[in-house]
Amino acid sequence: MDFMLSGVAACGACLFTNPLEVVKTRMQLQGELKSRGTYRLHYRNVFHAFYTIGRVEGASALQKGLVPALFYQFFMNGVRLGSYAVIESAGYIHTEGRVSTGKSTAAGALSGVVGAFVGSPIYMVKTHLQSQATSSIAVGHQYQHRGMIHALSVIHRKHGIMGLWRGSGAAVPRIFPGGSWLVSLCAGMISSVVVVLFMTPFDVISTRLYNQPVDHRGKGELYRGFLDCFSKTLRKEGVIGLYKGLGASYFRVGPHTILSLLFWNQLRTRHHS
Structure with a gap:
């Protein structure tokens, strides 16, 4: 039941923070390589991106990819928070009756990695759908998916089961620092800044690996893998290219973490009462 409650709590938070995911995805793909x-700047910052997307595509566009986002949050955070709850109940994060910061961090990070791998195909589809835009403000490769199920079926039909986990190698290190959510929350804003600064380059790379065009063999046409994407981005765009969407990431992490834990605590309290 902890897995179920954790997933539902994360979905509740996602309803509020998904627009920031849309903005982050667009900004990370803008000016790729x-x-x-040398390119037209459709989105100058987080606030301008919100305004531009709403003006050109309508307010509903800020919730693009919501369905796979909800599924991803349910699977990823369900596994992450649920696994953490199991580890906590078993007493593995305690030392002499007290919660160990080191063990808690390791448990949260490990749980996050498992959850990210399980939810990787859904995250890829979410990225595809959130990047789809009107031609006048489109960035990155434009897939023409009609929805989550259509996207998953097309990818599986063209590239097989392995195609659904393309780019998952970058998703694991991206979520690893975020997996230690309990420590970040307790340490406060400074710790959140450090986590986001560490996580953003991996987030940019995973978004680009997921969204790049793919040939008939299922191979990426722009990048051969994580290191190739990292080096090409750094060479073509400089260090700033690895931190595109940083503002949206920061504004999202805090509210999403707090809302997830708030909903999770309320659901657990009601369930056990």
């Missing part, structure tokens, strides 16, 4: 000043 292009030097600064």
Whole structure:
């Protein structure tokens, strides 16, 4: 039941933070492999991106990819928080009757990695759907998926079961620091800044690996893998290219973590009462 309650809590938070995911995805794909000043800047910052998407595509576009986002949150955070609850109940994070910061961090991070791998196909579809935009403000490769089920079936039909986990190698290190959510929450804003700064380059790379065009063999046409994507982005766009969408990531992490834990605590309290 802990897995179920954890997943539902994360979905509740996602309803509020998904627009920031849409903005983050668009900003991370903007100017992909292009030097600064050589491409049209559709999204200047988080607030301008919100305004632009709402003006051109309508307010509903800010919730693009919501269905796979909810499924991803349910699977990933369900596994993450649920696994953490099991580890906590078994007493593995306690030392002499007290919660150990080191063990708690390791348990949260490990749970996050497992959850990220399980939910990787859904995250890829979410990325595809959130990047789909009107041609005048489109960035990155544009897939033409009609929805989550259609996207999963198309990817599986063209590239097989392995195609659904394409890019998952970058998703694991991306979620690893975020897996230690309990420590981040207790340490406060400074710790959140450190986590986001560490996580953003992996987030940018995973978004680009997921969204790149793929040939008939299922191979990415832009990047051969994590290191290739990292080096090409750094060479073409500089360090700033690895931190695109940083503002949206930061504004999302805090509210999403707090809302997830708030809903999770309330659901557990009601369930056990």
